[in-house]
Amino acid sequence: MGTVVDAPAVVTEKEVVAENMLGDKKVTVVFVLGKLGGPGSGKGTQCSNIVEHFGFTHLSAGDLLRAEIKSGSENGTMIENMIKEGKIVPSEVTIKLLQQAMIKNENDKFLIDGFPRNEENRAAFENVTKISPAFVLFFNCSEEEMERRLLGRNEGRVDDNIETIRKRFKVFVESSLPVIEYYDAKDKVKKIDAAKPIPEVFEDVKAIFAPYAKAT
């Protein structure tokens, strides 16, 4: 039997132009994730530093979902129940919130924190927005340390209790790991040791973001 050669994917000029475009602006997106889904790995903390030093806009999928609950939206009860259980909200809901937030914002550099949490999140985001991340910033931290930080966070989150924290870790192993593996195979995962004190972690983050330094 002869060798079967896959036909090359046909990419039209329009598709090439459309890649990473949001309306008429070209955007840079960095996904921010962590080990075991990264709850408590310091994603939000370091994103604030990146915003200040590198001019990115921080969009936390979890924060957008929590704001949606507060807004009294028809999806509010469903989202709240999913968060209490540490489960992943359907992609169409989260992607719509992320897309709206990016369109409303004039910036062209976004940190998307806590997303994609599963293969459905990842594939749907790329299909709907045609945006691929520049890279994935991955915070590596032990389960014990993340648990300790979350139990001491005191922000009144419904999911910062030992029962939900353990469920969130379990969901990661089942759902989020393939996402990391997908981007790892594309050499897009930049791993950070997140167990160190906050300023030391930021030194490592800074080295990764140096190419995005604001012109002075």
Ligand SMILES: Nc1ncnc2c1ncn2[C@@H]1O[C@H](COP(=O)(O)OP(=O)(O)OP(=O)(O)O)[C@@H](O)[C@H]1O
């Ligand atoms: N490197 C660090 N060392 C010690 N404490 C930290 C460190 N980074 C963050 N913290 C603290 O740990 C807690 C969790 O941090 P943060 O909210 O940034 O985590 P997160 O990754 O965004 O978690 P989640 O996914 O649950 O939103 C906060 O109280 C924060 O001040």
Ligand SMILES: Nc1ccn([C@@H]2O[C@H](COP(=O)(O)O)[C@@H](O)[C@H]2O)c(=O)n1
């Ligand atoms: N892509 C996502 C992100 C988050 N969630 C839900 O929100 C919870 C809290 O997320 P944090 O990033 O703030 O830790 C998370 O446990 C999920 O229930 C989601 O569904 N999809």
Ligand SMILES: [Mg+2]
């Ligand atoms: Mg956070």
